Amino acid sequence: MxxxxxxxxxxxxxxxxxxxxxxxxxxxxxxxxxxxxxxxxDFAKFLPQRCLFTSQFECIDFSFVKDPSLSTGEIRLRLNNNIGETINMVSFEVTNDAVDPLSCSFLPLPISDWQQGIEQDIVFSGCSNGVFITGERTEAKITMKYCSPATSGCPKHTVNGKITAIVNEP
Missing domain, CATH: 1.20.5 (Single alpha-helices involved in coiled-coils or other helix-helix interfaces)
Structure with missing residues (x-):
């Protein structure tokens, strides 16, 4: 028991x-x-902002700007032509991996006679969707197509870049 x-x-x-x-x-x-x-x-907010392009285009400066009174924003970027020759930009495309992807417009097109070693300011306006929210970290993938007028037929080349930054107010 x-x-x-x-x-x-x-x-x-x-x-x-x-x-x-x-x-x-x-x-x-x-x-x-x-x-x-x-x-x-969420440690992503502590990571640095960055702009990555191939060695052909050096990213000098970049920013994401959204005016609170508007529903759209801008992506501003300054690139340096390191290709070694004068080029003509044919097209730009901006997107990201969001469910409703980022879309922006670039006017005027094309940028012609972009000489080697010269910095060019590029502004994508009308950016909407794609988690483009003031104060939030956003990623933009930029696809640029260019050609060299010195080459016969001016074949198009594609360069991809990526910007990761926080959307700021102007």
């Missing part, structure tokens, strides 16, 4: 131990989930 009674107390102690720590573990999980939900673990 004594053995049976002693055995039941051991199992009761084990069950109480597991129950107590299960509740503590559940509270910790809920706390971590709440912190994650409110963005405490």
């Amino acid at each position: 004594y053995k049976k009674f002693y055995k039941s107390h051991k199992s009761q102690a084990a069950l109480e131990f597991l129950t107590t720590y299960a509740w503590a573990f559940l509270v910790i999980l809920i706390t971590v989930g709440a912190l994650y939900y409110f963005g405490v673990f």
Whole structure:
């Protein structure tokens, strides 16, 4: 009889131990989930802003700007032609990986006679969608097509770049 009674107390102690720590573990999980939900673990906001292009185009300066009174924004960028010859820009395309992708327009087109070593200011206006929200980090993928008038037939070349920055107010 004594053995049976002693055995039941051991199992009761084990069950109480597991129950107590299960509740503590559940509270910790809920706390971590709440912190994650409110963005405490979002380390992307601490990463530096960057502009990456191939060595053919050096990114000198860049910014994302959105006027709060308008529903659209701008992507401003300054590139240096490092190709080694004069080029003509044929087209630009701006997008990102958002569900509703970023779309911008570039006027006037084309940029012609962009000489080697010269910086060019490029402004994409009318940017909308694609998580283009003031104060938020946004990524833009830029595809540029250019040709060299010195080459017969002026074949088109494609260069891809990426800008990651925080959308600011003007």
